[in-house]
Amino acid sequence: MVAHQTGPINRSHQFAAGKGSESKVKLIFSLLMAFATFGCETSDVKRTGESRIGRPDAESWDVIITLTNEGAKRAVIRSGHLEKYNKQQYILLDQNVDADFFNKKEIYTTNLISNIAEVDEEEDFMVAIGDVVVVSDSGVTLFTDTLSWDNVREKVFTNDSVVFITENQDTLYGIGFESDVELNNWKILKPTGVFHEDKDEK
Numbered sequence: 001m002v003a004h005q006t007g008p009i010n011r012s013h014q015f016a017a018g019k020g021s022e023s024k025v026k027l028i029f030s031l032l033m034a035f036a037t038f039g040c041e042t043s044d045v046k047r048t049g050e051s052r053i054g055r056p057d058a059e060s061w062d063v064i065i066t067l068t069n070e071g072a073k074r075a076v077i078r079s080g081h082l083e084k085y086n087k088q089q090y091i092l093l094d095q096n097v098d099a100d101f102f103n104k105k106e107i108y109t110t111n112l113i114s115n116i117a118e119v120d121e122e123e124d125f126m127v128a129i130g131d132v133v134v135v136s137d138s139g140v141t142l143f144t145d146t147l148s149w150d151n152v153r154e155k156v157f158t159n160d161s162v163v164f165i166t167e168n169q170d171t172l173y174g175i176g177f178e179s180d181v182e183l184n185n186w187k188i189l190k191p192t193g194v195f196h197e198d199k200d201e202k
């Protein structure tokens with residue numbers, strides 16, 4: 001509530017009025033203040049009575065989106081549901097994310113699946129979240145909880161625990177991972193263990 005303070009009355013301009021007229025003036029002023037306050041409180045509410053704050057600008061189901069870099073196709077991402085937020089330039093994929101990645105020549109290199117993914121359109125950046133599995137065409141496999149993909153730098157990385165299976169079926173364990181998208185040049189930042197696949201001697 002805003003308090004209004006009035007100054008002293010200039011008696012040379014005072015008109016002859018009774019108490020009834022003064023009460024009417026006060027009543028009209030009070031009603032105007034009430035309407036002004038009501039208008040301020042309802043300015044952020046749609047005519048339907050529902051606020052749009054926090055809601056997506058667009059939704060779609062069973063979607064396929066393509067991400068490019070310098071005109072070349074670098075990723076094709078499928079999801080059961082998409083929410084798009086225009087102001088934040090943000091896309092949420094929250095159902096069964098399945099993404100194929102391609103090299104500069106648009107040749108398929110790796111596949112990623114996760115529970116959900118977040119795409120930053122302005123930064124050209126994606127974060128896969130939940131049960132992330134990446135399989136390359138060379139036969140290596142990465143398991144982790146989250147994985148970030150930087151389309152500009154053409155890198156994938158995570159600070160979470162990882163399990164990495166090599167072409168020779170050796171299983172490496174660690175925390176933190178960095179690689180190119182093809183999973184050819186990779187490193188585990190903090191290795192914690194290794195399991196070598198036994199091979200039958202002939």
